[in-house]
Amino acid sequence: MKTNDYVINGVSLENVRNGYEFSVIDMMKKLIPEYSEFDNCPICIEDVYALSLSRIPSTYFRTNSTFFNNFEPNETVEEIVRYAFFQVINQPKHP
Numbered sequence: 001m002k003t004n005d006y007v008i009n010g011v012s013l014e015n016v017r018n019g020y021e022f023s024v025i026d027m028m029k030k031l032i033p034e035y036s037e038f039d040n041c042p043i044c045i046e047d048v049y050a051l052s053l054s055r056i057p058s059t060y061f062r063t064n065s066t067f068f069n070n071f072e073p074n075e076t077v078e079e080i081v082r083y084a085f086f087q088v089i090n091q092p093k094h095p
Helices: 021-034 042-054 076-090
Strands: 016-018 060-062
Touching: 016 021, 021 042, 021 076, 042 076
Parallel strands: none
Antiparallel strands: 016 060
């Protein structure tokens, strides 16, 4: 969804992304079946995603950059996503 919120002097910044976004999403998809107690509600999914990304140092790229296409996440992504699932399951932001 294109908005003017990401435009400066006619230049869109929507193609600038944290290199770990897709790594976290992929890891969440891989791990979610392991957590039967996870309720899969939108709030909890977003919380796991946000908590995971907040615990990883940001690394930004342009999505059409060769650097982004060759981005290799480090092995701590799984550990961090597992921690986020644990936190959200044990302290959900809803009843």
